Amino acid sequence: MDKPRVRFAPSPTGYLHIGGARTALFNWLWARRTGGTFILRIEDTDRERSTQQAVGAILEGLRWLGLDWDEGPEVGGPHPPYFQTQRLDLYKAHAERLVREGKAYACYCTREELEVQRKAAEAAKVQFRYPGTCRGKPYDPTRPHVIRFRVPEHGATTFVDLVKGAIATPHDTLQDEVILRYDGVPLYNFGAVVDDVTMQVNLVGRGDDHVNNTARQILMYQALDYPVPTFAHFPMILGADKARLSKRHGATSVTAYRDMGYLPQAVVNYLVRLGWSHGDQEIFTLEELVKVFDLKDVGQTAGVFNPEKMAWVNHEWLKPMSAEELARRALPYFQAAGLGAADDQKLRHVCAVARERAATFGDYVRQFRYFYERVELDPKARAKFLTADTRPVLSQIRDGVAALATLDTAPLEALFQGTAERRGVGLGKVAQPVRVALTGGTASPGMYDVIQILGREETLARLDAAIASIG
């Protein structure tokens, strides 16, 4: 078999959706795995909804994920252009050829007429299908018309899907569909076929929602006398309620996850595991995936998008990173939150303690904001730990910190343990009040780290404030 030529063909009607990203990923992986070609084509024939911003957002999303394309917008290739609205002549020529050969015909029915028929069918509770009114009419290009594809009335079209197996579509469920609008812009099925043919795509991998288009498209390939590509339909991604994933399920754009502090590798990792597996392995780098990915291992059942597992995957990616690398990557998130962070020793220390405790950079900022600004003390924690009983402890630690030569771990440890021993209590009785005073809550990294990160001045200030609040 020839080297696979696959494509991702989004409509630029919005950002890059999680589902679209996975479709792109599967195609990309297959191309990289097989040494094939990954083509990006923009299907912008819906002029009402397509926007230039959406094109930009999609390219940005793909690039962020690390999915580069061999042919397509901005990189060019042997079959330009890669925007459907720039290929109108091509569709027209193909449509005219089909008309000439009697495989398609001009239809002069108005939308209004068809709407009346549709309503009537609905009232009669029958499925409306275009009745072929204009099938025998002569071609008159001077009259407003659309071009309809002539579908065989009997029989069925069968194909073998790479992931779903054999699928048969009876022709009597099809109709003579419009392939070219009155203004010459093609409809999806026709545009995709003409482009896939002319771009020499030999493997079409796309979402499950296109299964029902496949037979119609195959009929068009055959009418055009072109080779039929292989198809692979990937199962849908659902929300927790098993309905197709949509905005109401939460963030669905790839860049939203970037903005929440996910790593692109983690998003790729999670998405590939949704509907594909390789033994018991959970964590994959892109390089590993390129080695082991196989379309044959793509499952055929729709999968529920699970944000918790995606966070876990992200955490797995974050944990082995050095504090330096984490700091470099986390910095923009701290800055975006208006916290005066810089890529310095402090940030690296914050990241070192955050690493085991937070799954995304968004969580870093949320959970460790107190390292950069004073936060309100949790009332319950305050009531429990900042009391007349603990006041002496706070004072001792305060004076101890003030007196230490350095804030290295050993002297801090000696200070805390000494204080606990002198008071005849466990370390917890000392650490918890200090923790509340310094971080505002009862859960935080170890106290020595916290003090080192805050620095002597800030530590003393917060302890003083806590002591003063007890009165």
Next chain:
RNA sequence: GGCCCGUUAGUCUAGCGGUUAGGACGUCGGCCUCUCACGCCGAAAACAUGGGUUCAAGUCCCGUACGGGUCACCA
């Protein structure tokens, strides 16, 4: 509603005629411990359902139920 596709724990999945039905997320318990987390140990939790075929069925066939997709001059 017609047509198409699907159905292993709450979720993602392994399984490819004979398994104590495996792994992961999440949940619960324990250990560790200055709290939280990490880590480690452990637990609960699944073959939608009814018929076949077979010595033997989560694995094959049919029905039912449930879920999804699709029925445009959208893609």
